[in-house]
Amino acid sequence: MAAAELNIFDSEQIVILDRACLLARSLAADAFRLDFDDIHSWPVDIKRYPELRPEERAEGVFAQLFRYLRPGPVLVGGRPDYYRICLYDPAILKALAGEPKLSLEALLTYILTHEFVHVARFARFMEIFDSGRESRLAEEEIVHRETFRILKNNRMPGLELVLDLYKNHRQGGALDPPDACASSPQ
Ligand SMILES: [Zn+2]
Numbered sequence: 001m002a003a004a005e006l007n008i009f010d011s012e013q014i015v016i017l018d019r020a021c022l023l024a025r026s027l028a029a030d031a032f033r034l035d036f037d038d039i040h041s042w043p044v045d046i047k048r049y050p051e052l053r054p055e056e057r058a059e060g061v062f063a064q065l066f067r068y069l070r071p072g073p074v075l076v077g078g079r080p081d082y083y084r085i086c087l088y089d090p091a092i093l094k095a096l097a098g099e100p101k102l103s104l105e106a107l108l109t110y111i112l113t114h115e116f117v118h119v120a121r122f123a124r125f126m127e128i129f130d131s132g133r134e135s136r137l138a139e140e141e142i143v144h145r146e147t148f149r150i151l152k153n154n155r156m157p158g159l160e161l162v163l164d165l166y167k168n169h170r171q172g173g174a175l176d177p178p179d180a181c182a183s184s185p186q
Contacts, residue, residue, distance in 0.1 A: 008050055008089040013104060017087075020108035021046060028116035031150050032124065043070075043082030044119055046112075049089040056086045062095070062111050063087050065118050083122070085115045103158025110162045114147045144169040 009017060025044075029035060049057065058064055066084045074080045092111070096102050121143070148163055148170055 006049065006090055007093045009048060009093070014048075016105045017048075017108055020105055021112055024109055024112035024116050027113055027150050027154075028120055031117070031146070032120040034120060034124075043079055044085065044116070045082065046085045046087065048087050052086050056084070058086075058088065060091060061088060062091050062107075063115055065115055067122070079123075083119045085112065085119075087111070101158070101161055103156075103161070106156055106158035106162045109154075109156060109159065110147065110151065110166065113150055114143055117143045117146045117150070141170065 047056070056064070056066060064086045066086060067081055068084060069081050070079075092104070092107065095107070096104055118139075121139075144166055148166070151159060151163060
């Protein structure tokens with residue numbers, strides 16, 4: 001499907017995304033005492049829906065995390081892998097259309113902080129990326145709790161509502177609002 005036919009972020013929304021991304025990155029880096037600017041310890045790229053390969057696209061989720069192996073030789077001391085946060089603009093915009101009080105910046109800050117927490121935990125080997133379904137659900141719950149801990153004192157307008165929407169995810173199990181960080185390494 002051509003990008004023009006999809007409901008994707010406009011230029012103003014991309015500015016908001018960039019801002020949310022910077023904040024989420026620095027909050028997660030602080031929480032885990034890690035340096036997200038160090039490409040060898042923190043290889044992360046973020047792609048929006050129109051930039052995704054067909055196999056990276058999904059329906060009904062806000063974001064998904066993929067792990068890829070780097071092509072070619074790896075620098076001594078470097079990592080053999082990197083992570084890609086895939087954002088699904090259409091699902092995020094649909095949620096906003098359905099809940100007028102929802103703030104795009106607050107929602108993106110939550111989604112991205114959540115994904116960076118996953119990356120931090122995977123990259124620190126606290127969690128194995130290709131774990132089974134059971135441990136993946138447990139990991140989701142832990143990551144939602146950690147995301148809450150990082151964001152709960154932040155005064156960004158609209159964040160309280162987003163944290164409230166995700167409260168069931170912190171106790172495990174809830175499927176709504178969407179989340180999903182399935183793994184699909186190559
Ligand atoms: Zn997740």
